[in-house]
Amino acid sequence: MSRFRLTPNALIAAAAVVFLGVLISACSSDAGASPDQPLAFSHRIHGENEIDCAYCHEYVDRYAVAGIPRVQSCMDCHEFMEPEAPSADLDLLVEFSEAGDEIPWVRLYELPDYTHFNHRWHIEAEIDCATCHGDIGASDRATRHMVYDMGWCMTCHEEQEASVDCLTCHT
Numbered sequence: 001m002s003r004f005r006l007t008p009n010a011l012i013a014a015a016a017v018v019f020l021g022v023l024i025s026a027c028s029s030d031a032g033a034s035p036d037q038p039l040a041f042s043h044r045i046h047g048e049n050e051i052d053c054a055y056c057h058e059y060v061d062r063y064a065v066a067g068i069p070r071v072q073s074c075m076d077c078h079e080f081m082e083p084e085a086p087s088a089d090l091d092l093l094v095e096f097s098e099a100g101d102e103i104p105w106v107r108l109y110e111l112p113d114y115t116h117f118n119h120r121w122h123i124e125a126e127i128d129c130a131t132c133h134g135d136i137g138a139s140d141r142a143t144r145h146m147v148y149d150m151g152w153c154m155t156c157h158e159e160q161e162a163s164v165d166c167l168t169c170h171t
């Protein structure tokens, strides 16, 4: 009677859609993910020009967030640099700047709000950026080094005798 009878084929199709959804949501939080960015930013090129991580991520030793540079910080250099070769990405940078828009970078890392992380303690403990972020400084495309789950935090805290009290990370 109904025009929307569930045929076996429809069921299989529905199951496939659900499965695909699960697969996509799993991938988007996977280690190794390297999302497309609004413009191609190369950590390697900037690193080879001896620009320090903390020059761009200027709050990393002070606040809870390391900070992604604002367009104006990029322009502090690029306004005064004649590019060696035409670059569509540099043109895009100028477009964002002239429009007064921030670049909508796709984030790799974001812990849930109920956790409490601050770079400062870890930098004071002299843990390298690369221990947690991999070799991002040498790459042309930022890649998620790993998924930060609770087990990852706990393993290192146990090894290094840092606090494993629940309230250390959950307040």
Ligand code: HEC
Residues within 6 Å of the ligand: 040, 041, 042, 045, 046, 049, 051, 069, 070, 071, 073, 074, 075, 076, 077, 078, 081, 082, 083, 084, 085, 087, 089, 090, 093
């Ligand atoms: C401290 C100075 C400095 C800052 C800040 C800076 N850059 Fe650069 N950038 C450079 C240098 C040096 C190069 C390499 C020389 C060149 O390609 O012109 C470069 C190259 C580039 C290139 C060209 C890469 C290629 O394909 O040749 C792009 C795109 C770029 N930067 C984007 C950005 C963006 C986006 C920001 C802000 C998030 C930024 N830069 C911040 C100095 C800087």
Ligand code: HEC
Residues within 6 Å of the ligand: 037, 041, 043, 046, 047, 051, 052, 053, 054, 055, 056, 057, 068, 069, 105, 106, 107, 108, 109, 110, 129, 130, 133, 136, 137, 138, 141, 142
């Ligand atoms: C010239 C500026 C600049 C320098 C220098 C720089 N970064 Fe970045 N960083 C960026 C920009 C812009 C992004 C966002 C775009 C992207 O992910 O490619 C970013 C993204 C990141 C991210 C991913 C953050 C997230 O959650 O999406 C990490 C981690 C990071 N940088 C670490 C480093 C480390 C470690 C160094 C030094 C080895 C460094 N950066 C040097 C500009 C810079």
Ligand code: HEC
Residues within 6 Å of the ligand: 053, 054, 057, 060, 064, 065, 066, 067, 068, 109, 110, 111, 112, 117, 119, 122, 123, 127, 128, 129, 130, 131, 132, 133, 148
């Ligand atoms: C002990 C591991 C650890 C070390 C060491 C570490 N990070 Fe992170 N970083 C993280 C975690 C976890 C996040 C996600 C934080 C969040 O979502 O609140 C993060 C986020 C970031 C981000 C994303 C943007 C933001 O505002 O938070 C940047 C950029 C970054 N780190 C840069 C650095 C740089 C540069 C260094 C070295 C000076 C460094 N990190 C050292 C674990 C680490």
Ligand code: HEC
Residues within 6 Å of the ligand: 111, 115, 116, 117, 118, 121, 122, 125, 127, 131, 132, 148, 149, 152, 153, 154, 156, 157, 160, 161, 162, 163, 168, 169
């Ligand atoms: C590679 C090792 C390592 C990883 C990974 C790591 N930590 Fe830590 N953490 C440390 C060390 C070492 C300290 C400093 C302990 C001290 O000063 O006594 C610390 C300190 C802290 C403190 C402050 C503790 C206090 O006593 O005030 C918090 C909060 C914290 N970490 C949260 C996190 C969270 C959340 C994660 C995961 C997202 C994480 N850490 C991942 C090594 C690590």
Ligand code: HEC
Residues within 6 Å of the ligand: 111, 112, 115, 148, 149, 150, 153, 154, 157, 163, 164, 165, 166, 167, 168, 169, 170
């Ligand atoms: C060193 C930091 C740290 C400590 C200590 C810690 N947690 Fe967590 N916890 C985290 C992080 C980071 C997450 C978020 C993980 C994610 O995004 O998947 C989390 C997630 C959780 C969740 C959410 C469910 C889940 O697993 O994703 C619960 C519940 C939780 N923690 C309970 C606890 C309890 C209970 C303790 C004490 C025995 C504790 N945590 C100690 C860092 C910590």
